[in-house]
Amino acid sequence: MSIHVKKIVKRFGAFNALREIDLEVGEGELIALLGPSGCGKTTLLRIIAGLETPDSGEIWFHGNEEGEVWFHGDDSKCQHVRERQVGFVFQHYALFRHMTVFDNVAFGLRVRPKSERPTEATIKEKVMELLRLVQLDWLAERYPAQLSGGQRQRIALARALAVEPKVLLLDEPFGALDAQVRKELRRWLRRLHDELHVTSVFVTHDQDEALEVADRVVVMNEGRIEQIGTPDEIYDHPATPFVYQFLGDVNLFHGRVSDGHAHIGAAAIQLAGHEPADTAVAAMFYTRPHDIELSHDGGGLEARIQGARRAGGVVKVRLERIDGHGAVEAEVPRESWEAEAFCEDQVVRVYPKRLKVFTAPETALAT
Amino acid sequence: MFRQSNVLPGFNISLGFTIFYLSLVVLIPLSAVFLKSFTLTWDQFWAAVTAPRVLASYRLTFGASLVAASINAVFGLLVAWVLVRYEFPAKKLVDALVDLPFALPTAVAGITLATIYAKNGWVGQFLAPLGIKVAFTPLGVVVALTFIGLPFVVRTIQPILEDFPKEMEEAAASLGATRVQTFVMVILPSIGPAVLTGFALAFARAIGEYGSVIFIAGNIPMVSEITPLMIVTKLEQYDEAGATSIAAAMLVASFLLLLGINLLQAWSSRVLPPAAPDQQEEPA
Numbered sequence: 001m002s003i004h005v006k007k008i009v010k011r012f013g014a015f016n017a018l019r020e021i022d023l024e025v026g027e028g029e030l031i032a033l034l035g036p037s038g039c040g041k042t043t044l045l046r047i048i049a050g051l052e053t054p055d056s057g058e059i060w061f062h063g064n065e066e067g068e069v070w071f072h073g074d075d076s077k078c079q080h081v082r083e084r085q086v087g088f089v090f091q092h093y094a095l096f097r098h099m100t101v102f103d104n105v106a107f108g109l110r111v112r113p114k115s116e117r118p119t120e121a122t123i124k125e126k127v128m129e130l131l132r133l134v135q136l137d138w139l140a141e142r143y144p145a146q147l148s149g150g151q152r153q154r155i156a157l158a159r160a161l162a163v164e165p166k167v168l169l170l171d172e173p174f175g176a177l178d179a180q181v182r183k184e185l186r187r188w189l190r191r192l193h194d195e196l197h198v199t200s201v202f203v204t205h206d207q208d209e210a211l212e213v214a215d216r217v218v219v220m221n222e223g224r225i226e227q228i229g230t231p232d233e234i235y236d237h238p239a240t241p242f243v244y245q246f247l248g249d250v251n252l253f254h255g256r257v258s259d260g261h262a263h264i265g266a267a268a269i270q271l272a273g274h275e276p277a278d279t280a281v282a283a284m285f286y287t288r289p290h291d292i293e294l295s296h297d298g299g300g301l302e303a304r305i306q307g308a309r310r311a312g313g314v315v316k317v318r319l320e321r322i323d324g325h326g327a328v329e330a331e332v333p334r335e336s337w338e339a340e341a342f343c344e345d346q347v348v349r350v351y352p353k354r355l356k357v358f359t360a361p362e363t364a365l366a367t
Numbered sequence: 368m369f370r371q372s373n374v375l376p377g378f379n380i381s382l383g384f385t386i387f388y389l390s391l392v393v394l395i396p397l398s399a400v401f402l403k404s405f406t407l408t409w410d411q412f413w414a415a416v417t418a419p420r421v422l423a424s425y426r427l428t429f430g431a432s433l434v435a436a437s438i439n440a441v442f443g444l445l446v447a448w449v450l451v452r453y454e455f456p457a458k459k460l461v462d463a464l465v466d467l468p469f470a471l472p473t474a475v476a477g478i479t480l481a482t483i484y485a486k487n488g489w490v491g492q493f494l495a496p497l498g499i500k501v502a503f504t505p506l507g508v509v510v511a512l513t514f515i516g517l518p519f520v521v522r523t524i525q526p527i528l529e530d531f532p533k534e535m536e537e538a539a540a541s542l543g544a545t546r547v548q549t550f551v552m553v554i555l556p557s558i559g560p561a562v563l564t565g566f567a568l569a570f571a572r573a574i575g576e577y578g579s580v581i582f583i584a585g586n587i588p589m590v591s592e593i594t595p596l597m598i599v600t601k602l603e604q605y606d607e608a609g610a611t612s613i614a615a616a617m618l619v620a621s622f623l624l625l626l627g628i629n630l631l632q633a634w635s636s637r638v639l640p641p642a643a644p645d646q647q648e649e650p651a
Contacts, residue, residue, distance in 0.1 A: 051537050081540045088541040094534035098556040108542035111552070156538075163542055 001063050001166050001199050002027050003048060008057035010043055017043045018054070019223040025167075028197040030190070032204055032214035036246070040223040041203045042171055047071070048201065049088050049169050050081035063166060087160030087198075091172040093152040095144040101155050102140040105130055108163035130158040133192070150181040157189075161196075170202035174209065182206075186213050207247050211235060219243045241358050244286045251292065251328050251352070253285040262355055265323045267301045271355060283359045287352040289316070292330040294342065300351030303328055305344050310334070317342075319350060400618065403611040415612040420588055421597055427505055428594040429620070432573035435512035440566040443520025444558075450521070451528045465522070468515045473578030480511055481583040503585025508593065511579045516569030523565035527558050560635050567628040574621050 005023040009016075018040045025031050033041040046052040048059060048070075056073035061084070070079045081088075095104050105127045109118055118126070131137040134154040144152055153173055160168060173189070174182040190213050193200060204210050210217045211231040219226045219234060219242075227239040238244040255264035258280040262269045293300075294317065303319035306327070310316075315337040319328040328350055332342075342348060404412060415421070450462055468476065484491045484501035494501060501507050531554065539549040577595040584591040594617050601610035 049541060051541070081537070082543050082545070085543070086541060088538065090534045090538060092532070092534060094532065094538040096535065096538075096553055107539070107544070107552070111539075111542065111544040111548045159538075159542065 001061070002029075003167060003199070003201075004058075004060040004062065004067075005044070005048065006058040006060070008044070008047060008054045008059065010040070010047060010052070010054045016223050018047070021057070021223075021225060023218060023225065023228070025199060025201055028199055030193045030200045030202070030213065030215045032202055032210035032217045033220060034204055034207060034210040034217050034246070035220035035226075037205060038222075039220040041205075041220050044220070045169050045171055045201060045203050048167070049086050050079060050084045051088070053078055061166065085163065085166045087157075087163065087165030087168040089153070089156050089160050089168070089170040089173050091175045093144070093149075093156045093176075095152055095156055095159070097144050099143075100140065101131070101136070101142050101144070101147070102127055104144065104155060105159045105162050107159065126162065127158075130162055131155075133161075134158045148181075149177045150185055153177065153185065154188075157192075161198075165198065168198050168200040170200065172203050172205070174206075175204070182209070189213060211247075219246060221246075238356065241284060241286065244356055244358075249289050249329060251287050251289065252326075253287075253352075253355075254325070255283060255285060256280045257283045257357060257359060262357065265301055265321065265325060267299065269300065269352060269355065271357065281359050283357050285352070286356040286358070287354060289329045289331040290314070291352055291354040292328065292332075293351045293353055294330055294332055294336075294340070295349045295351065296340065298349045298351055300349040301328075302347055303350045305342060305346050305348060307344060308337070308342070319348070321350075322347060397618065400611050400614050404608060404615045407608045407612060411608075412612050415609045416616040420592065421594070421613055423589045424592045424594040424597045425617075425620075427508060427591065428574060428617075429624075431505060431508040431512055431593075432570050434509050435516055435573050436566050436570035438509075438513050439516045439520045439569045440562055443517055443565060443569075444524055444562055446517070447521045447524040447528055451525060465518050467518075469518050473515065473576065474582065476514060477511060477579035477582030480514065480579065481507070484510060484583065502583055503587070503591065505584075505591050507583040507585070508580055508591060511583050512573040512576055515576055515579055516573050519568040519572060520562070520565035523568065524558060524561045527561040531557060560632055563628065563632050563635065567625060567632070570628070571621065571625055574617070 003023075003025040005021055005025075008018055008021040010018040021040075021044060023044075033044060035041045043052060047054050050070065054071060054073065057071070058069070058073065059071040060067050061070050062068075068079075069075075069077050070084055071077065096107065099107070106123050109123045109126065112118075128137055128140070131140055134157060136151055136154055136158070139147060139151065139155075144155070147155065153176075157170075157173075170189075174185050177185065186209050189202075202213070211234070214231060216228060217231055217234045218228050221242050227234060227243045229237075229239075234243065235247055238247065244250060253262075253264045255262055257263070257271070260271050262271050262283070262285055263280075264285060302322040304322060306318040306320050308315050308317045313334055314331045315334055317330045317332055317337075319330060320326075321328060330350065407415065446465065450458065450465075455461075481502050483489050484494070484507060486492070486495050486500070486502070488502070491501060499506070501510055535553055535557075536549055539553045544552065575595065577593075577599070580593050581596055584593060584596075586592050586596060594613060598610045598613050598617075601607075601613065
């Protein structure tokens with residue numbers, strides 16, 4: 001059971017929410033749509049569900065050889081959300097508040113046409129089985145208002161699973177929960193997916209959540225897909241500066257690349273596995289704070305320590321470049337911080353162990 | 368019971384004021400009604416409140432009020448639905464129109480309705496060939512009471528419907544529910560208490576209505592006399608004790624009915640727990 005999204009375009013007035021989105025979701029995959037708010041990820045999810053109609057493009061669903069059309073812009077064919085058999089989980093749960101937990105989960109089975117509707121006994125069995133799956137069978141007679149946020153979201157998931165959906169779509173499922181519950185629930189969702197293998201797409205703006213839970217991550221920005229890949233690919237080989245910046249804290253240096261070296265300010269840093277280019281090329285260099293090495297007399301840029309703060313096993317250091325080209329953030333292991341006896345206002349050497357180089361034309365030289 | 372510890376100060380003084388105010392505005396006039404009717408003996412009182420003409424007026428008043436409130440509950444819900452759910456030109460104007468029965472002097476409403484629904488009136492001339500007589504019949508009473516009760520239902524349901532999260536309907540649709548199933552199983556139970564409140568308000572208003580009804584009712588003894596008219600008639604005959612007796616009987620009946628509706632509402636809000644604050648929809 002896979003989904004093919006082809007050239008989907010959606011506009012809200014003058015705002016381009018989605019610009020020609022192409023995406024394939026494979027059988028049994030768990031995919032994360034990741035991006036900042038307003039990037040179109042929720043719109044894309046709602047379009048796949050049928051809660052929103054795109055302006056043009058196609059959506060195909062392949063349950064068997066032939067496949068069925070969910071949306072086709074040219075034939076103006078659009079299957080209703082009711083017929084698509086998707087399980088949709090909302091950020092704010094959207095549980096029916098006048099129904100018990102049991103009735104909420106049973107809803108999808110009870111609204112089936114008479115001929116397909118299971119008997120009340122079968123429904124009961126099925127609902128209790130689902131409630132056991134989400135480990136909340138002891139709450140069957142409660143009302144949604146009596147549950148915590150995490151419990152509500154698990155009930156919402158059970159309700160979506162009750163109709164045996166072809167695909168499961170989750171819109172920021174943990175967005176309304178506090179940090180602790182969030183972490184627990186995302187691990188739990190991963191385990192649940194490993195058990196059920198239902199093709200799933202979830203939307204999130206939290207990069208940790210996407211990297212931890214998903215099989216593949218789709219990074220979106222301004223209505224376009226920036227990169228699709230496994231969490232490792234996305235993190236280690238970001239395709240664009242945007243992806244690199246979005247996945248964590250970064251330091252940005254402007255400079256040039258020549259002869260396999262990065263020239264940043266007065267420093268030249270050897271680039272591992274980078275083809276030596278004949279002419280100097282303007283480039284942007286990105287590095288993560290934990291890939292920066294500080295030393296008293298090693299190689300690298302000169303910078304003055306502005307401040308330092310302990311955070312667990314590392315020390316977060318703020319530095320200012322001596323040549324006046326901006327600030328640098330570094331994370332140094334606590335042992336080396338103490339062993340090297342760094343302190344504020346000291347001038348030290350900043351050496352990026354790993355640099356990500358972008359020489360794309362749009363990354364013009366800044367200085 | 369009177370010594371509650373509460374972070375909000377002023378419990379005693381505000382309760383005292385509430386009781387004083389209610390006494391002044393509601394309880395004293397109402398108790399005067401009872402005191403005046405007690406000047407009669409029990410037999411005289413019983414005779415006054417169970418005279419055939421009076422009994423007929425009870426039937427009309429309560430019956431017509433019930434029918435009118437029921438009509439309003441259904442069509443008021445429809446009006447509220449249209450006003451909340453759809454965008455159309457002059458929506459604000461239509462919205463304001465709903466309040467008109469609140470503001471219009473009831474006598475004006477009564478005379479207008481009587482003219483329109485009379486045999487040769489704008490609407491009445493089309494109904495007359497069908498054998499439907501509205502003006503000067505109990506049906507006319509229902510029409511007048513429906514007119515004055517409409518805003519109560521619409522204005523009670525409207526805010527509840529506006530707050531109803533769209534996601535809830537989307538969830539129902541994604542689970543395979545048809546539009547009708549979604550309305551009956553999801554939306555209606557959520558706005559049910561509001562419909563009931565609107566019904567109770569329209570009903571209470573209809574029972575007490577005088578001005579608009581007497582013009583269209585025709586006031587035929589035993590057929591289209593409403594109870595408030597009976598009271599006025601008695602007063603005109605200087606039978607003050609008789610008038611207050613009927614008033615007292617009506618008061619008790621209305622009170623019991625409203626109490627019943629309130630209990631029904633309390634029950635329905637227990638069955639339908641209120642939304643938790645974090646289920647409110649946030650802008651995306």
